[in-house]
Amino acid sequence: MHDHDHHSELSEMQLRVKALETILTEKGYVDPAALDLIVEHYETKVGPHIGARVVAKAWAEPAFKRALLADASKAIAGLGLDTKVGDHLIAVENTPQLHNIIVCTLCSCYPWDVLGLPPTWYKSAPYRSRTVKDPRGVLADFGVTLPATTQIRVWDSTAETRYLVLPVRPAGTERLSQDELAARVTRDSMVGTGLVAA
Amino acid sequence: MNGIHDMGGMDAFGKVVPDQRAFHAEWERRVFSLLNAVEAAGAWNIDQFRFGIERLPPEVYLTSSYFKRWHLMAELLLREGGYVSAAELAAGHAIGTPKPLPCGTMQAYQAVAETFISGAFGRPARHPAVFKVGDTVRTRNIHSASHTRLPRYARGHTGRIDNVIGCHVFPDANVTGADENPQWLYAVAFNARDLWGDDADSTVKVVINAFEPYLGPA
Structure with missing residues (x-):
C-alpha cells in the first residue's frame, strides 16, 4: 500500500511537470535545449570539488588564506575557475577553539557556486529547525563530537550572503600537495557538519 | 510571514537523515531546470520565489518533497503572473496567446551564462550605515x-x-x-x-x- 501511494505520487508529479514543461515550451517561455544544459551544469561542472580546491589552497598559501577571509568572492574570482562565483561569499575559519556551521532556517540558501547543489539533508526540516537551537545535537547526528569548551558559531543564511567553512587542516598533512589536500576535503566539512580526517 | 517555512528552533522533527542526494527522480531535475529558466527570463525574482513557497498551506509544505514545493510554487506564480492559466494546466497544453516574459525566452546558448550568476545584490547606499561593528x-x-x-x-x-x-x-x-x-x-x-x-x-x-x-x- 505504501509502495502504491509512493508510485502514485511520482506518476502524478511526472505528469504535472511534463504538462508545465509542454505549456512553457509551446508558449515560447523556455527552450528545451536550455533545460538540459542547466541541470547538466549543476550535476557535472559545479560541485564540492571547487570548494575543496579553495580550502586546499588556503591551507597551503597564507596570502591566499588572508585574501579569502577578507573577501571570498574576490579571492575566488582571481583563481580563474570556469564557473562563476556570486558577489557575497564569506569564508569563516574553523580553529581548534571555534567551530562554524552553516544553515538556512527559512529556506535552503547554500553556496551553490562553490559546493554545487545542496544535499537533501541540508534542506530538511530536522536540520533547518535544530541547528540554531542545538548545534551539538545536530553535529552528533553526523557523528561529530567537539570538546565542550569549543565555541560554536551558527550562521543562518537569512540574506544573499553565502558562507563557506574553512575547516581545520589535519595534522600530518604538511607534505601533501594541494591536489592531495583537496581530495581529503569533504562537502560536510565545508558546511560545518563534518571535520577533515587526519 | 509567520509561516511553516520559518523553522528555526522548532522541535519534534527528529534526527537529521543523511540523504546526500540533490535529486530523487528525473522530474525533480526537470523542475529544477524549468524554474531556473523562467526565473532567468524574469517570471519572478528570488524573493517572489521564496514567498510563493512560504504561501503554500502548511500541511502541503510539510508533506511535499522539496522539488514538489518548487513545482507547486511555479504553478501558483505563473498563474498569478498571467503566464499560464488553470485551464492550460488542466489540459497540459498552451491555450491562450503568450504574454511576454520580462526578459524574453532564455535560449540554450544563454543558459549557462545567465542562470549561474548567484548574486549581485549590492546597491549604492542612500545614507551612511546607522550601526557599526560592536554596537x-x-x-x-x-x-x-x-x-x-x-x-x-x-x-x-x-x-x-x-x-x-x-x-x-x-x-x-x-x-x-x-x-x-x-x-x-x-x-x-x-x-x-x-x-x-x-x-x-x-x-x-x-x-x-x-x-x-x-x-x-x-
Whole structure:
C-alpha cells in the first residue's frame, strides 16, 4: 500500500511537470535545449570539488588564506575557475577553539557556486529547525563530537550572503600537495557538519 | 510571514537523515531546470520565489518533497503572473496567446551564462550605515504577513553587530517586484542563551544577516 501511494505520487508529479514543461515550451517561455544544459551544469561542472580546491589552497598559501577571509568572492574570482562565483561569499575559519556551521532556517540558501547543489539533508526540516537551537545535537547526528569548551558559531543564511567553512587542516598533512589536500576535503566539512580526517 | 517555512528552533522533527542526494527522480531535475529558466527570463525574482513557497498551506509544505514545493510554487506564480492559466494546466497544453516574459525566452546558448550568476545584490547606499561593528542592537518585534527575512526566533532580542556587509536589495520590498528599496545589511550575533534561555549552551552564538529596518538600538 505504501509502495502504491509512493508510485502514485511520482506518476502524478511526472505528469504535472511534463504538462508545465509542454505549456512553457509551446508558449515560447523556455527552450528545451536550455533545460538540459542547466541541470547538466549543476550535476557535472559545479560541485564540492571547487570548494575543496579553495580550502586546499588556503591551507597551503597564507596570502591566499588572508585574501579569502577578507573577501571570498574576490579571492575566488582571481583563481580563474570556469564557473562563476556570486558577489557575497564569506569564508569563516574553523580553529581548534571555534567551530562554524552553516544553515538556512527559512529556506535552503547554500553556496551553490562553490559546493554545487545542496544535499537533501541540508534542506530538511530536522536540520533547518535544530541547528540554531542545538548545534551539538545536530553535529552528533553526523557523528561529530567537539570538546565542550569549543565555541560554536551558527550562521543562518537569512540574506544573499553565502558562507563557506574553512575547516581545520589535519595534522600530518604538511607534505601533501594541494591536489592531495583537496581530495581529503569533504562537502560536510565545508558546511560545518563534518571535520577533515587526519 | 509567520509561516511553516520559518523553522528555526522548532522541535519534534527528529534526527537529521543523511540523504546526500540533490535529486530523487528525473522530474525533480526537470523542475529544477524549468524554474531556473523562467526565473532567468524574469517570471519572478528570488524573493517572489521564496514567498510563493512560504504561501503554500502548511500541511502541503510539510508533506511535499522539496522539488514538489518548487513545482507547486511555479504553478501558483505563473498563474498569478498571467503566464499560464488553470485551464492550460488542466489540459497540459498552451491555450491562450503568450504574454511576454520580462526578459524574453532564455535560449540554450544563454543558459549557462545567465542562470549561474548567484548574486549581485549590492546597491549604492542612500545614507551612511546607522550601526557599526560592536554596537549592541535589538531586533524589532515585527510580524509582517508578507515576505520578511527576519526569522521569528531572532525577533525582539539583543545582539551585537558582527559585520557591516553592505547595502543590499531589501527582500521585504523586492517581493513586490516593483521596488528594491536597498538597505544596509549587517551580520548580527546573538548569544544562544539570549535566544533560547538560560539552559542553552553558553559556548554557542547564532549569527543572522539582518537588514537595517529589522534593527533598533538596544
